[in-house]
Amino acid sequence: MRLGGRLAAAIEVLSDMEKRHRPAADALKDWGLSHRFAGAGDRAAIGNIVYDALRRRRSAAWQLDEESPRAAAFGALLLEWGETADSLDRTLDGDRFAPERLSETEKLAIASRKLIDAPDVVRADIPDWCQPHLERSFGEDWVAEAAALAARPPLDLRVNRLQSNRDRVLADISETGAMASAISPNGIRIPPIEGSGRHPNVQVEPAFQKGWFEIQDEGSQIAATLASAKPGMQVLDFCAGAGGKTLALAAEMENRGQIFAYDSDKSRLAPIFDRLKRAETRNVQAVTSLNSLDKLEGELDLVLIDAPCTGSGTWRRRPDAKWRLSTRQLDVRIGEQAAILDNAARFVKPGGRLAYVTCSVFAEENTDQVEAFLQRHPDFACVDQEALWNERLETGKARFSASGIVMSPLTTGTDGFFFAALERRA
Numbered sequence: 001m002r003l004g005g006r007l008a009a010a011i012e013v014l015s016d017m018e019k020r021h022r023p024a025a026d027a028l029k030d031w032g033l034s035h036r037f038a039g040a041g042d043r044a045a046i047g048n049i050v051y052d053a054l055r056r057r058r059s060a061a062w063q064l065d066e067e068s069p070r071a072a073a074f075g076a077l078l079l080e081w082g083e084t085a086d087s088l089d090r091t092l093d094g095d096r097f098a099p100e101r102l103s104e105t106e107k108l109a110i111a112s113r114k115l116i117d118a119p120d121v122v123r124a125d126i127p128d129w130c131q132p133h134l135e136r137s138f139g140e141d142w143v144a145e146a147a148a149l150a151a152r153p154p155l156d157l158r159v160n161r162l163q164s165n166r167d168r169v170l171a172d173i174s175e176t177g178a179m180a181s182a183i184s185p186n187g188i189r190i191p192p193i194e195g196s197g198r199h200p201n202v203q204v205e206p207a208f209q210k211g212w213f214e215i216q217d218e219g220s221q222i223a224a225t226l227a228s229a230k231p232g233m234q235v236l237d238f239c240a241g242a243g244g245k246t247l248a249l250a251a252e253m254e255n256r257g258q259i260f261a262y263d264s265d266k267s268r269l270a271p272i273f274d275r276l277k278r279a280e281t282r283n284v285q286a287v288t289s290l291n292s293l294d295k296l297e298g299e300l301d302l303v304l305i306d307a308p309c310t311g312s313g314t315w316r317r318r319p320d321a322k323w324r325l326s327t328r329q330l331d332v333r334i335g336e337q338a339a340i341l342d343n344a345a346r347f348v349k350p351g352g353r354l355a356y357v358t359c360s361v362f363a364e365e366n367t368d369q370v371e372a373f374l375q376r377h378p379d380f381a382c383v384d385q386e387a388l389w390n391e392r393l394e395t396g397k398a399r400f401s402a403s404g405i406v407m408s409p410l411t412t413g414t415d416g417f418f419f420a421a422l423e424r425r426a
């Protein structure tokens with residue numbers, strides 16, 4: 001397929017998403033199933049246009065002065081693929097699979113509108129209601145922070161120290177362009193893709209099959225490192241999900257001590273069993289019944305809460321979620337987070353630690369939660385978060401406050417994450 005056909009396909013997928021209110025991944029999968037002639041390269045390119053269009057939806061609408069799937073897809077090529085109105089005209093000319101070429105009105109809008117003059121919410125590429133939340137979290141940097149959340153993400157891997165080391169994995173996958181991560185001591189980064197490219201399918205690498213590495217955003221790796229699990233500890237991963245952080249904690253603990261991996265949703269926890277096996281993790285018990293944990297009350301060295309959240313820190317990877325999110329969902333998550341904090345804290349032993357993590361950048365889900373928790377639980381106190389960072393990591397600088405650490409694409413080059421460590425008084 002030429003660019004014109006790929007562009008037309010992307011418009012079709014974006015229209016389908018809009019009409020049927022469905023996630024990008026589902027709409028792209030369906031398109032692929034009903035267009036089997038399209039090769040892997042075509043699918044990757046169409047996916048890239050769709051995801052770029054979703055990341056930059058408001059800028060694209062501003063640029064073309066038109067809000068439609070067509071404007072979003074053309075905008076993606078103009079804003080992210082280095083195309084111009086002229087180059088698109090030339091490329092699409094004579095391509096019978098291409099969408100209608102840019103109209104004179106659209107061309108006029110492109111020529112006369114400069115993104116730098118656009119309102120803040122447009123340059124930030126966010127829904128209006130998110131502005132006060134981002135402004136509260138990032139102060140005067142909020143537009144730049146939000147814009148960084150609208151860029152393409154890298155592919156991050158975490159080396160499993162139970163089985164390998166970073167140099168060995170880097171040597172093994174050297175042809176992928178992988179390099180050591182900037183901050184995470186066990187991290188490897190494959191930079192963001194360009195244009196119509198795609199990230200290598202690292203899951204087919206023998207090194208992956210052997211359990212030498214996992215796919216995990218560097219921010220998530222850093223959060224697991226900051227949790228400070230040590231060999232021999234008794235640990236509860238209270239929202240374990242598919243076990244991304246559990247596996248990182250097990251490696252930090254060198255397979256010694258015990259991790260209870262609990263999740264209230266059995267289906268979310270299910271993939272953990274295969275992952276534990278592949279990583280050769282031997283100190284994890286997956287738990288699906290909260291009652292079975294009762295005997296651990298007041299006994300554990302570390303309780304990690306990787307809380308359900310809005311995911312506003314992951315908009316680079318899931319840009320469709322940015323437009324679906326609502327204040328109502330934010331309120332629901334805030335309620336869940338407070339309840340989980342109260343429920344999980346009782347397992348921490350006196351002198352033990354509670355680590356609270358979200359992949360959101362909203363203060364309401366982060367520092368506000370920590371501060372409200374401390375009001376309700378005066379037997380807990382925050383540790384010095386910046387000192388903890390410096391003790392656990394050799395480099396890097398995030399946004400530090402007394403009640404937590406915020407990572408973001410702009411400051412740490414990671415997804416947006418929040419981490420806070422609290423200690424229960426002995």
Ligand SMILES: C[S@@+](CC[C@H](N)C(=O)[O-])C[C@H]1O[C@@H](n2cnc3c(N)ncnc32)[C@H](O)[C@@H]1O
Pocket residue numbers: 220238239240241242243244245246262263264265268269306307308309336340
């Ligand atoms: C951010 S995800 C966890 C991701 C996982 N820790 C990882 O690193 O791959 C949040 C998880 O919290 C779980 N969850 C939601 N409400 C919960 C509750 N009340 N108790 C325990 N887990 C809960 C969800 O099922 C979901 O798997």
